[in-house]
Amino acid sequence: MSDLEESKKLVSESRAARMKENRALLSPQDKDALIRRFHPDYKKEAYRTIRIGPNAGEQTVHELANLLEGESPVAGEKIALTPHHQVDLLIIGGGGAGATAALMAKAAGAKVLLATKLRLGDSNTVMAEGGMQVAVSAEDSPVRHFLDTLRGGYMKNDPMLLKTLVEEGPEVAKWLMDIGVLFDREADGNLSIRGGGGSSKPRLLRCKDYTGLELMRVLKDCVLNQQVELLEFSPIVELLTDGAGACTGAILKNLDNNQHIVVQAKTVLLATGGIGRLHIQGFPTSNHYGATADGLPIAYRAGAKLTLQDTFQYHPTGAVYPEPMAGILVTEAIRSVGAQLVNVKGERFINEMETRDAVASAVIRECAEGRGVETPAGRRGVWLDMPMVDIINGEGNLAHRFPNMLRQFSRYQIDIRKEPVLVYPTLHYQNGGIQINVDGESTIRNLFVAGEASGGIHGRNRLMGNSLLDIIVYGRRAGRAAAKRATEISPGTLTLQHLDRFHEAQKKAGVEPKAVSPMLFPDYAKKN
Amino acid sequence: MSHADSPSSLIRIEVDGAAYPVPAGITVIQAMWRIGRSMIHGVGCLGGVCGACPITYRLPDQLASKTGLACQTAVREGMAITFLPSDTSKKAIALLPKEAPTQKTLFQYYPETRRCTACRACSSVCPQEIDVMGGVRAAINGELSNVAEKFTSCVMCGLCAAVCEVQIKPHRVGMYARRLTGAFYPKEAAGLLNRIEEVRAGKYESAWSQLLSADEAALSNYCGSEEAAQKLAI
Numbered sequence: 124m125s126d127l128e129e130s131k132k133l134v135s136e137s138r139a140a141r142m143k144e145n146r147a148l149l150s151p152q153d154k155d156a157l158i159r160r161f162h163p164d165y166k167k168e169a170y171r172t173i174r175i176g177p178n179a180g181e182q183t184v185h186e187l188a189n190l191l192e193g194e195s196p197v198a199g200e201k202i203a204l205t206p207h208h209q210v211d212l213l214i215i216g217g218g219g220a221g222a223t224a225a226l227m228a229k230a231a232g233a234k235v236l237l238a239t240k241l242r243l244g245d246s247n248t249v250m251a252e253g254g255m256q257v258a259v260s261a262e263d264s265p266v267r268h269f270l271d272t273l274r275g276g277y278m279k280n281d282p283m284l285l286k287t288l289v290e291e292g293p294e295v296a297k298w299l300m301d302i303g304v305l306f307d308r309e310a311d312g313n314l315s316i317r318g319g320g321g322s323s324k325p326r327l328l329r330c331k332d333y334t335g336l337e338l339m340r341v342l343k344d345c346v347l348n349q350q351v352e353l354l355e356f357s358p359i360v361e362l363l364t365d366g367a368g369a370c371t372g373a374i375l376k377n378l379d380n381n382q383h384i385v386v387q388a389k390t391v392l393l394a395t396g397g398i399g400r401l402h403i404q405g406f407p408t409s410n411h412y413g414a415t416a417d418g419l420p421i422a423y424r425a426g427a428k429l430t431l432q433d434t435f436q437y438h439p440t441g442a443v444y445p446e447p448m449a450g451i452l453v454t455e456a457i458r459s460v461g462a463q464l465v466n467v468k469g470e471r472f473i474n475e476m477e478t479r480d481a482v483a484s485a486v487i488r489e490c491a492e493g494r495g496v497e498t499p500a501g502r503r504g505v506w507l508d509m510p511m512v513d514i515i516n517g518e519g520n521l522a523h524r525f526p527n528m529l530r531q532f533s534r535y536q537i538d539i540r541k542e543p544v545l546v547y548p549t550l551h552y553q554n555g556g557i558q559i560n561v562d563g564e565s566t567i568r569n570l571f572v573a574g575e576a577s578g579g580i581h582g583r584n585r586l587m588g589n590s591l592l593d594i595i596v597y598g599r600r601a602g603r604a605a606a607k608r609a610t611e612i613s614p615g616t617l618t619l620q621h622l623d624r625f626h627e628a629q630k631k632a633g634v635e636p637k638a639v640s641p642m643l644f645p646d647y648a649k650k651n
Numbered sequence: 652m653s654h655a656d657s658p659s660s661l662i663r664i665e666v667d668g669a670a671y672p673v674p675a676g677i678t679v680i681q682a683m684w685r686i687g688r689s690m691i692h693g694v695g696c697l698g699g700v701c702g703a704c705p706i707t708y709r710l711p712d713q714l715a716s717k718t719g720l721a722c723q724t725a726v727r728e729g730m731a732i733t734f735l736p737s738d739t740s741k742k743a744i745a746l747l748p749k750e751a752p753t754q755k756t757l758f759q760y761y762p763e764t765r766r767c768t769a770c771r772a773c774s775s776v777c778p779q780e781i782d783v784m785g786g787v788r789a790a791i792n793g794e795l796s797n798v799a800e801k802f803t804s805c806v807m808c809g810l811c812a813a814v815c816e817v818q819i820k821p822h823r824v825g826m827y828a829r830r831l832t833g834a835f836y837p838k839e840a841a842g843l844l845n846r847i848e849e850v851r852a853g854k855y856e857s858a859w860s861q862l863l864s865a866d867e868a869a870l871s872n873y874c875g876s877e878e879a880a881q882k883l884a885i
Contacts, residue, residue: 151875241691241694241695241703242695242703242737244701245695245696245701245703246696249695249696249700249701250696250698250700250701257843258846259840259842259843259846260842261842261845264855264885265846265850265855266855266858266859266862266880266883266885267880267885269862270873270874270880273870273874274874274875278867278870278871278874282862282863282870283863286859286862286863290850290855290859293843293846293847293850294847294850296843297843297844297847300833300834300836300840301834302747302830302833302834303747303829303830303831303832303833303834304833305799305829305830305832305833305836306833308836308838308840311838311841312836312837312838312839312840312841313840313841313842313843314840314842314843330803331803331804333700333803333804335700336700336804336806337803337829340805340807340826340829341829341830341833343807344742344745344826344827344830347742347744348744348745348746350744356691356692378691409698411695411696411697411698411701412690412694412695412696412697445676446676446677447676447677447678447681447725451698452698526803526804527699527700527804530699530779530780530804531698531699531723534723534724534725535725644689644691646689647684647689648683648684648687648688648689648690649684649685649686649687650687
């Protein structure tokens with residue numbers, strides 16, 4: 124029997140004893156020590172100082188710093204800044220935040236153009252499994268939601284952004300239901316809720332383990348019904364500014380014919396999403412193919428300030444086996460209904476409902492100290508004992524609640540009702556991003572940001588279920604605010620003067636760009 | 652090892668008629684990268700939920716072609732692969748009605764649904780193994796919530812519509828049935844409505860003013876102690 128099979132046997136043998144084990148949450152001191160020792164955010168050699176721009180002198184990971192200090196793809200190109208499109212609001216990104224903003228702006232009467240790198244809906248939103256946090260039960264409240272999120276974010280959340288997030292939660296849940304989102308319900312009609320790591324009360328609304336897919340399907344359908352003008356396969360490559368500090372449009376690139384598209388817009392909204400495909404510190408990722416942080420270097424070059432750009436979320440349970448599934452998420456919700464994390468010896472090593480950063484750190488610790496399990500491809504991981512879900516909640520429960528998980532593993536002849544799977548942290552979320560106010564406006568006038576590209580709401584660690592809420596609450600707010608602003612101003616002049624200033628700063632600081640940014644796609648194709 | 656996985660051995664696949672050696676045990680998308688194709692179309696979430704990467708493929712020992720999602724299908728010896736464009740079906744501008752839907756609401760926008768000949772082609776191509784035809788039949792019978800339930804895991808790849816001989820768009824019918832079911836859910840979510848009222852009535856205003864005027868030490872205290880949190884009357 125292989126080591127892997129032998130260890131798997133230990134998992135099933137220790138199950139009965141583990142089920143009785145009551146493991147307390149870590150004290151704040153122990154949790155802090157664990158994270159400082161093992162969390163990738165504390166790995167000094169992975170970080171460097173940003174040398175130019177609004178966050179000069181601050182730290183971030185090499186992969187992002189290289190993009191922030193990178194060269195614009197339009198530098199040195201002669202592009203006539205004569206607009207092909209003239210609109211009130213240009214939205215960049217067709218995920219949950221971008222689609223929501225488009226609906227709000229369109230309803231407010233704005234002329235909206237939505238441009239996106241792949242297709243409308245291609246985003247991390249569609250992949251979100253666990254749910255959306257909204258305080259709906261009688262023993263819960265938005266204030267509790269606030270305190271839980273602040274605690275989870277190490278008190279580094281912007282309190283006003285966070286208050287707005289949790290307070291508007293119930294209202295946006297109602298809005299989603301009104302446009303036809305089908306959340307799981309109880310027999311009495313109430314929304315079915317579940318607990319999540321770091322949350323003191325159950326408040327996860329969900330649609331089985333397809334919550335993000337459900338939201339995105341409906342939002343996309345609405346955007347198509349409203350006939351919002353779309354440019355697919357047309358990512359942003361540079362912003363346009365008026366030379367006096369305001370954003371006035373953008374240059375896009377049509378990926379099918381490589382032509383530039385110049386858009387004059389009274390307001391621009393970046394909803395460009397996350398960062399996973401940068402594979403920070405070599406981690407696999409749960410993110411979609413286009414999650415290459417495009418909005419960050421683009422906004423940064425134009426002078427927008429970032430916040431908490433040094434902190435990332437490594438989801439504790441990314442699959443490591445079979446090899447084609449490496450990085451794919453196994454939802455946290457599966458732990459909230461009983462699945463335990465177990466090391467090579469069949470022992471539990473952490474309370475599974477700690478916050479994601481603590482659980483991820485504990486998994487890394489087990490593997491670093493020789494208590495992990497090695498896969499045939501050389502990856503390391505620990506067991507996630509999923510058969511416990513049915514043992515605790517009754518046969519059929521896992522299949523009913525997690526059909527997506529069950530199907531994904533069954534494609535590789537793994538039945539998660541019967542056997543544990545191997546997991547290791549996977550790069551999941553960018554905790555920080557472009558600084559915004561409660562209207563989603565960045566530090567650059569008329570440049571709005573919503574969703575994962577923005578920063579400040581989640582502090583240094585996002586709680587499960589708060590990003591689906593974030594994209595809807597702030598997608599709505601930014602969409603409305605950008606549309607309103609557009610009624611108050613005239614179209615601005617189109618220049619690339621911010622690039623000239625950026626180049627001067629590069630020269631002055633002696634920065635040789637190491638990359639062209641935005642990256643747009645990860646480079647996976649084998650060179651022949 | 653109960654699950655065969657030997658990444659070192661090479662197998663041959665065929666893409667657009669040309670043969671390539673690729674490692675066994677990888678997905679079709681990963682194989683595309685291995686043969687030097689940088690994908691833009693035909694790739695999306697890489698997690699089996701966005702429907703961007705439908706393919707059709709033929710195996711050497713089989714007569715019939717199969718369908719799947721490229722990010723979820725492992726390469727096999729002799730597999731001949733063709734990428735299909737993701738959902739090209741026509742979408743009706745199907746707004747939600749003001750009044751609760753009737754059996755006819757769906758047919759207003761998707762009248763062809765009633766022409767189903769029960770050939771089962773739609774069910775046979777679904778990468779999510781949805782009982783697509785059952786969903787279409789349920790739609791014809793006006794069982795909206797049944798349709799909604801069946802299409803829960805639909806990734807909108809559009810393969811079902813592509814093979815329908817009478818031009819039904821089952822995934823769009825499913826989508827619309829889901830939206831109708833959600834928007835006209837027969838029972839109220841009382842807890843949610845109550846919470847919205849409480850927020851509107853200003854129930855949490857005093858807690859917010861205390862929290863937003865608190866310094867970091869005071870905030871820390873609220874976060875760290877249930878007793879302190881209770882004082883906010885939450």
